[in-house]
Amino acid sequence: MPAKLPSTIAALLLKWYDRHARVLPWRSPPGAPRGDPYRIWLSEVMLQQTQVATVKPYFETFTRRWPDFAALAAAEDADVMAAWAGLGYYARARNMLACARAVANDHGGRLPDSEAALRALPGVGDYTAAAVAAIAFGRRAVVVDANVERVVARLAALETPLPRAKPEIRALTDTITPDDRAGDFAQAMMDLGATICTARSxxxxxxxxxxxxxxxxxxxxxxxxxxxxKRARPHRRATFFWLRRGDSVLLVRRPEKGMLGGMRALPTGPWQDDAPGLAGAPVDAEWVMTERIVQHGFTHFTLEAVLAASDVTGHIGDNVGEWWPIADLESAGLPTVFAKAARIMKETRW
DNA sequence: AAATCGTGGCG
DNA sequence: TCGCCAAGATT
Incomplete structure (x- = not known):
């Protein structure tokens, strides 16, 4: 039998939100005029599967450097990817850029204000389309994120496990979403989930x-x-290659699709079940297998990478990637697993 | 439509 | 310490 929720929930929650809303850089306080759709959209993309505290510094950097759709649409891919480094889920950055360019080229530089049109943009799924329509444009939309799922599942004491319960949770959320202030209601549900109705306690x-x-x-x-x-995370092994020439190290650009797609990286061999040795080395050189190892946990597997090193001279590697000054590796925009490896190799002799 | 895709915090 | 989890989208 379908669960049902009390009709008083929206009013109770909005009253609480009027007093306890978090102050966030992309949010206009309850009662104030709606905020800038660009900033709201950007925050929603960054907040996908990512907590507020993690997003804040990136949001400040991005909005200072690219304050509107026109600026972001005109940005260089490499600059945007490097600025995103460390935030994770790098497909979001590529989709974000594609979205900014679609807005600039196909929508006159302004976000469309309907949920359906928003949903058609790159990187905008059901959640983000509903959130932007409600928060940035005052539309009534049913906004369901992980916070809402948890709050609603608890309100109704739903016995159906996630993710199977998603359709029922969406239907229940629809029944408690108000026609007025749907954006505040959504943000209130998420604030409640983040600060009161937390996962653990x-x-x-x-x-x-x-x-x-x-x-x-x-x-x-x-x-x-x-x-x-959930099934257990498998373990994979790989070799990372630290190729040094003078004061520089060789970096490559990873393929657009797949793990860490589009990001600068150290050259790596295949990521597989057993140790791959020197397979996949970027150049033919005298490689030394160091004793140094990088351990890193990804969403669906853990990685143990052995670091191989070599010193070369001349023009070796020139057509493989870019030579990057070792002292300035922070500015390369490396994903965390490679930043870890670089930190280790900067203080390793072989 | 199940699998894929990062990272940091917390109990 | 380590498994779980988070303002999900894409294929």
């Missing part, structure tokens, strides 16, 4: 919805949402 004593929450009544609210078992 919900603060039900502070929650404005505790009286309407079936999970709180059960005495074990932290046991929601129910989830399917």
């Amino acid at each position: 919900p603060r039900c004593l502070l929650c404005p919805l505790s009286g309407a929450c079936a999970a709180e009544r059960s005495g074990e609210p932290e046991s929601w949402p129910r989830r399917e078992r």
Whole structure:
């Protein structure tokens, strides 16, 4: 039988939001005029699967350097990818650029204000389209992110595990989303999820919805949402190649598709189950297998990379990648796994 | 439509 | 310490 939620939820939540809304760089306070759609869109893209505290410094950097769609659309790919380095999920950066250029070229430099038109833009899925339509343009839209999923699953004490419960959660969220202030309602749900109705230890004593929450009544609210078992993360091995020429090291650009797509990187061999040795070396040289190892956890596997090193002279490697000054590697915009490797190799002799 | 795609924080 | 999780989108 389909669950049902009390009709008082939106009013209770909006009253709480009027007093407790977080102050965020991309947000206009409750009651104030709506904020800049560019900043709202940019924040939503950065916030995909990423927490507020992580996003803040990147948001400041990006908005200072590229303050509007025109500026971002005109930016160099390499500059944008380097500025994104460390934030993760690098496909977002490529899609963000494509989206900015689509807005500049096909929409007169302004975001479309309907959920359907937003949904058609690169990197804009169901969540982001609804969030931007509601927050930036005042449209009624049903906004469902991981916070909303958790809050709604608890309010209704849904026994269906995620991700199977998504359709039912969306339907329930629809029933409690107000026609007016849908953007504030969405942000209130997310603030509640981030600060009160947290995943591990919900603060039900502070929650404005505790009286309407079936999970709180059960005495074990932290046991929601129910989830399917996740399979264990496999382990992979690889070799990273540290090729030095004078004061520089060889960097390559990774393919657009796949892991760390489009990012600058150290050359690597294949990532596989067993140690690949020197397979995939960028140049034919006298490689030394160092004792140094980089361990890094990705979303769906962990990586153990052995660092191979070599010193060369002349024009070796010139047509493979770019020679980057070792002292200035921070400005290369390396994903974290390669930044770790570089930090190690800068102080390693072989 | 299940798999793929980063990183940092927290209990 | 380590598994879990987060303002998801894409194929």
